[in-house]
Amino acid sequence: MSLISDIQDYPWTSLLAGILPARLTALLPARFQVTGAQIVPPTSIVGNALTVVLAIMTFLACLTAGGVYMVNQSANAWVDDIASEITIELDPVNTADIEKKMTLVSLFLAKQRGITRVKPLTAEDSAKLLEPWLGETVSISALPIPRLIAVEIDRSSPPDIDVIKTALTQNFDGVTLDDHRRWQAEIRTITRSTALGGIAVLGLVAAATIAVIIFATRSAMSSNRKIIEVLHFVGAQERFISSEFERHFLGLGVRAGLMGAFAAAVAFQLLPLMMYLLGGGAVTAAETRRLLGSGELDIGGYLLCLLVVVVVAGLCMLTSRLGVFRVLKSYA
Numbered sequence: 001m002s003l004i005s006d007i008q009d010y011p012w013t014s015l016l017a018g019i020l021p022a023r024l025t026a027l028l029p030a031r032f033q034v035t036g037a038q039i040v041p042p043t044s045i046v047g048n049a050l051t052v053v054l055a056i057m058t059f060l061a062c063l064t065a066g067g068v069y070m071v072n073q074s075a076n077a078w079v080d081d082i083a084s085e086i087t088i089e090l091d092p093v094n095t096a097d098i099e100k101k102m103t104l105v106s107l108f109l110a111k112q113r114g115i116t117r118v119k120p121l122t123a124e125d126s127a128k129l130l131e132p133w134l135g136e137t138v139s140i141s142a143l144p145i146p147r148l149i150a151v152e153i154d155r156s157s158p159p160d161i162d163v164i165k166t167a168l169t170q171n172f173d174g175v176t177l178d179d180h181r182r183w184q185a186e187i188r189t190i191t192r193s194t195a196l197g198g199i200a201v202l203g204l205v206a207a208a209t210i211a212v213i214i215f216a217t218r219s220a221m222s223s224n225r226k227i228i229e230v231l232h233f234v235g236a237q238e239r240f241i242s243s244e245f246e247r248h249f250l251g252l253g254v255r256a257g258l259m260g261a262f263a264a265a266v267a268f269q270l271l272p273l274m275m276y277l278l279g280g281g282a283v284t285a286a287e288t289r290r291l292l293g294s295g296e297l298d299i300g301g302y303l304l305c306l307l308v309v310v311v312v313a314g315l316c317m318l319t320s321r322l323g324v325f326r327v328l329k330s331y332a
Helices: 002-009 012-019 045-083 098-110 123-134 138-142 161-171 181-223 225-233 238-277 282-292 299-329
Strands: 085-090 115-120 147-153 175-178
Touching (some): 045 181, 045 238, 085 098, 123 147, 161 175, 225 238
Antiparallel strands (some): 085 147, 085 175, 115 147
16 A cells, blocks of 8 residues: 555656756646756756766667567568478489479479469579579589479468478489478577577666666765755655656656667668668678568567667666665665
């Protein structure tokens, strides 16, 4: 019950005055206005430096969260694509009529249950798949390039891959089936590793933010120690004193967070151009697009950046609150 009463009695309306700039606060209704002198100066050299530090922290956190989000979205799309297809490979060596064999294998696959489409790739199509690694050269056509058949499967009613693989082995020589399971497992491993790395970076940013706010809270209380001691000894409640610091650091966290998130949004907007300029060739650009997709965030990614701002502001508010209570206990 005490927690509920604390929440109900908390001066929530005064927090809005701490978030908005002074010019906008003056336009708010009277109940949102802050009367009397503030314990924590609204602007100071330390406050400006702290704003820059928090903006940088938020920028790094948004870059990390957005990067992990892009990799996860790209990986999920890639897994969905390769999970809906299997690839049949025909060895061109020791095969007299590879085109006839391609036709027979394609007809055999088309009769199998759960297969929706069979698309034999021409020799030119197979050669184009190697161009990002070997380049455009006439000598590619002279290589014994394996012939491929792309097979789309019905995701709602998939075929028995093991049965098809066994039947292909028994009826055709030099034919192998790749169900892409190994690639799916590797993609999921990379995605989990990226997510864990991102969580570790976000944890470090959160720890650094908490440490900075603790230092700033103690510095502000030290510079206003006499005022706080007088208020404390004349009977001012700890909630009143802490609310002054919470309003100050919440507004600082929101403003700094929005600055960092805006800078991160600009960086994500410029990322496709940077990928193009720093691609390092066709192979690197192709691999980068496979990993990050188009390099652009969707609405979900930008909402995630806004969530980072909320978390940073909340950390500033809660850390300053706990820091004030801890210091006030030493006055008792």
